[in-house]
Amino acid sequence: MEEEEEHKGLITTANEELIEASGANALLLQIRPNWQAKNLIQRVQKLLRVDPSxxxxxxxxxxxxxxxxxxxxAGLDIAGEAAxxxxxxxxxxxxxxxxxxxxRVLDLSYRMGLLTRPEYRKLLRVYDIRKDLEHEDDEYEAGIEDCVYVFKTTIDxxxxxxxIHLIKLTDFKEIVEKPEPAQISDAVLTDYKSAPKQxxxxxxxFLFYSILKEDHPEIIRQNCYNTIIAIKEHTNNQVILDLANHYNDKLGRNTPKLKEARAANAAGILPFFKSILLNxxxxxxxxxxxxxxxxFKSNNQHGExxxxxxxIGGLDYVKEPVLTNMVRWLVECYIGEKSFGRYSNSRKVFYSYSGANLSLEILNSTSQNILPIIQRLGKKDNDIMTSNLDKNVENRFQNLIDELQ
Structure with a gap:
């Protein structure tokens, strides 16, 4: 009997040394305070010394x-939909x-978005280890490496x-349906980012279709517009594709109106519209x-x-031949024309102030390579060549090339 007790003590001592070396006790300290309050750590630490399984x-x-x-x-509604x-x-x-x-708890947690796929797969491996431990016999005995994997995975x-307190649709309605500009906090963005796809x-x-509702006050539509832009980068790609497909079906063969294209671009679904409708x-x-x-005489109309x-995307989704036509228009708006009359001494070039700045911004921000188009226009386009006969206008054209390069 004394020998058995001594042997048992040796096992305990060996376990404690291995446990300390493995870092299992340090992992236990990472558990959330509410679980620590349930004495989970103390109970598990005692078991580790004598019964790792x-x-x-x-x-x-x-x-x-x-x-x-x-x-x-997270919500029984989301759980029910995922199930x-x-x-x-x-x-x-x-x-x-x-x-x-x-x-099934693991499956549902993954399908609801509470677990990522890598996290889900790690927990499934832990589940397999746990099943082996339930039927532990002489052929399989829990080792410290099992404990470390189980502990690290379940705790991490x-x-x-x-x-995760899932954000609700009503939370966003409260944000946008106010008679004041909407403010999206970092907390809201974080909760939205972690929300499941549904x-x-x-x-x-809701935000997309609210932008299009004419019976909504302008402030609410603008709030929805600004909000969808703010959350777009945090939105699951499949959600954006689903919305694109949903609205493509609604459009049918109809060319999108300006307000529809504006809302679609804000939501990131414009490039997914049918090519013929975009053209x-x-x-x-x-x-x-x-x-x-x-x-420059149309300066008061150029801003809007x-x-x-x-x-509606600037030049990003414009195809030829419309692309060259738009580029030509923007170039001519930027470079202007030779001045004349009594202001010619003080102003060498007449151009639209608002139009020139916005034209440069659009030309400079497009994802398309338009520089070859502009260089070709400078050599072959009759209107631009005529303008370039004036040294001051030619300088503006060259400034534009320099900006784009």
Missing amino acids: SACQRIFNASIYDLREKIII KLHKLPSISKQEDVEALSAS VVLSKDP RQWEIYK DLYKTYYLKMKATGHS LLRNLKE
Whole structure:
């Protein structure tokens, strides 16, 4: 009996040394305070010394319990949608979540977006280890390496992280439906970014269609416009593609109107419109530019004309031959024409102040390589060549080339 007790003490001492060397105790300190308050750490530390298998099972069970709570906090509506979409057990009330097996909790957490795919796969490996430990016999015994993997994964992925309080559609409605400019806080952006795809879809679609609603006050439509721009980079790519497909179906064969193109560009779905509709959109807009004219005499119309062009993507999605026509118009608006009359001594070139600045901004910001087009126009276009006969206008043309280079 004394020999057995001595032998048992030796095992405990060996375990403690291995545990300390593995860093398992340090991992336990990363667990969230609310779990520490439940004495989880103290219980697991005691088990580690004498029964590593039970310690691993205890820490894994705690992570599953934690995920159940996070599913409920995130929202039973999202849980129900994810379960239905991925053919998991039906979820309509809290008891349904509590009845899920450990593997189903992992599946649902992943499908809701509470776990990333790498996190999900790591936890599945932990689940496999835990199943082996439940049936531990002489052929398989928990080693410290098992404990370290189980501890590190469950703590890093689950027990160290706070629950996600999913942002709701009503939260965004409260932000945009105010008679004042909307302010999107970093906290809102963070919550939106971590929201599952279904919730992002609800919010994104609401904002997009609200921009187009004529019966909404202008301030609300502008708030929705600014908000969708602010959250676009945090939006799941599939949500943007789904919205593009959704609105493409609504457009049918109709050329998008200016307000539709403006909202679509803000939402990032404009480049996904049918090519023929985009071509018609920019062809129609060029005719409006042509009717307005690039002369300094139309200066009072250039601001709105070119700001609207920026808001429908500038030159980014324009195809030939409309692209060359638009580039020519913008170049001529920028370089202006030789001055005349009593102001010619003080002003060597007449050009539209608002038009020139916006033209340069549009030419300079496009993702397309338009420099060869402008250089070709400078050599062959009769109107631009005529303007360039004047030294001062030619200097402005060269300044434009220099800016774009």
